[in-house]
Amino acid sequence: MTDSKTAGDAQAKPGAKSKYDYSKGPLPLEINLTWCKACNLCIALCPKQVFEPDRDGKPVQARPDDCTQCTICWVHCPDFAITSNYK
Amino acid sequence: MATAEKQKSDVVLKYLRPKKKFPSVWCPGCGNGIVMGAFLRAIDKLGYDKDNVAVVSGIGCSSRLPIYLDFHTLHTTHGRALPFATGVKFARPGMKVIVITGDGDALAIGGNHFIHACRRNIDITAILINNYIYGMTGGQGSPTTPSAAISTTTPYGNAEKHFDPCDLAIGAGASFVARATVYHTPQMERLIGEALEHRGFSLVEVISNCHTYFGRLNRQGDPVAMIKAFKDNAVAKARAEKMTAEELKGKFVIGGLYRSDKTEFCDEYQKVVDAHLVK
Ligand SMILES: Cc1ncc(C[n+]2csc(CCOP(=O)(O)OP(=O)(O)O)c2C)c(N)n1
Ligand code: SF4
Ligand code: SF4
Ligand code: SF4
Numbered sequence: 001m002t003d004s005k006t007a008g009d010a011q012a013k014p015g016a017k018s019k020y021d022y023s024k025g026p027l028p029l030e031i032n033l034t035w036c037k038a039c040n041l042c043i044a045l046c047p048k049q050v051f052e053p054d055r056d057g058k059p060v061q062a063r064p065d066d067c068t069q070c071t072i073c074w075v076h077c078p079d080f081a082i083t084s085n086y087k
Numbered sequence: 088m089a090t091a092e093k094q095k096s097d098v099v100l101k102y103l104r105p106k107k108k109f110p111s112v113w114c115p116g117c118g119n120g121i122v123m124g125a126f127l128r129a130i131d132k133l134g135y136d137k138d139n140v141a142v143v144s145g146i147g148c149s150s151r152l153p154i155y156l157d158f159h160t161l162h163t164t165h166g167r168a169l170p171f172a173t174g175v176k177f178a179r180p181g182m183k184v185i186v187i188t189g190d191g192d193a194l195a196i197g198g199n200h201f202i203h204a205c206r207r208n209i210d211i212t213a214i215l216i217n218n219y220i221y222g223m224t225g226g227q228g229s230p231t232t233p234s235a236a237i238s239t240t241t242p243y244g245n246a247e248k249h250f251d252p253c254d255l256a257i258g259a260g261a262s263f264v265a266r267a268t269v270y271h272t273p274q275m276e277r278l279i280g281e282a283l284e285h286r287g288f289s290l291v292e293v294i295s296n297c298h299t300y301f302g303r304l305n306r307q308g309d310p311v312a313m314i315k316a317f318k319d320n321a322v323a324k325a326r327a328e329k330m331t332a333e334e335l336k337g338k339f340v341i342g343g344l345y346r347s348d349k350t351e352f353c354d355e356y357q358k359v360v361d362a363h364l365v366k
């Protein structure tokens with residue numbers, strides 16, 4: 001878990017995040033930060049690198065427009081902390 | 088996978104016990120939670136009534152899974168989930184009875200119960216979460232700890248041979264046997280669904296990560312590294328049939344491994360009752 005923490009601090013890549021246009025609807029996923037244990041699985045397994053870790057190592061949707069709703073992040077979240085807005 | 092199954096990501100939440108504290112007690116990234124999600128989605132897809140499902144477990148990290156679920160649940164003693172489940176099934180033959188167990192729980196202290204449940208072919212689905220070690224008690228070696236692997240009871244490398252739970256179940260008489268991993272989650276969900284629908288004893292072994300003990304002691308890294316290694320080391324059954332023993336070294340075969348439709352124990356028992364006792 002220490003790995004993801006340092007990664008979060010070191011890589012605050014300015015400009016890497018895309019601005020999300022909320023008029024299109026909500027972000028593709030909802031993250032329950034109370035249940036998330038910062039295990040890094042969703043961040044590492046997402047094939048589109050949608051997430052960046054925050055300072056605690058929890059996922060932030062940094063590139064939401066790249067999400068293909070492939071389901072990989074939420075089927076692998078051991079703590080049911082991710083739900084999809086895609087029905 | 089890419090053709091996103093239009094499956095709601097929140098079905099799992101319907102089956103969580105309302106009064107339990109979340110998140111779970113498991114270490115961050117522990118595969119037990121991934122199995123729990125796949126199991127609940129499989130149940131939801133089959134549309135079972137919550138009141139007609141009993142989930143039974145023994146003791147271990149994996150065996151803590153049922154305590155979070157809003158079904159009939161029994162959290163019993165170490166190794167004895169299958170005998171308790173057999174009792175439930177006999178008293179309520181119409182009920183779906185599922186056992187969640189670990190490699191230590193099912194194959195060490197509970198090894199005898201395991202082979203006899205297989206032999207009887209009783210209609211129970213066992214989900215055996217195999218993390219190759221005793222997680223809950225601090226990383227002691229289990230009957231599935233591979234040769235040469237490090238555990239706290241085999242600090243210089245395991246001198247024993249290990250059990251293959253699927254081979255053991257097939258040999259002992261189980262009628263549905265499959266193996267999945269926590270990386271191949273949609274496949275795990277499908278196999279659990281097939282096991283639940285199968286009449287007879289069904290085993291789904293799920294290869295899972297205990298990074299806290301097995302991973303750390305054997306330098307296999309964090310949950311991400313361990314789960315990615317399952318992807319690299321898993322071989323689908325069809326492909327494995329074309330591979331040599333040498334090529335299969337260090338790999339494991341996933342998918343549905345065995346299926347037969349032999350007679351089931353409750354049915355056979357009912358026949359005895361009908362023939363001799365009730366007139
Ligand atoms: C009769 C008895 N003996 C020993 C124990 C201690 N004990 C608790 S859990 C466990 C092993 C658990 O290993 P496993 O079933 O592989 O589950 P995991 O924790 O790895 O998920 C042992 C030996 C116990 N609780 N009861
Ligand atoms: S659904 Fe797929 S693409 Fe979207 S964030 Fe999750 S893993 Fe990434
Ligand atoms: S997989 Fe789940 S628990 Fe792990 S970091 Fe992502 S949201 Fe948090
Ligand atoms: S000790 Fe191992 S099996 Fe137990 S919760 Fe932690 S990672 Fe999972």
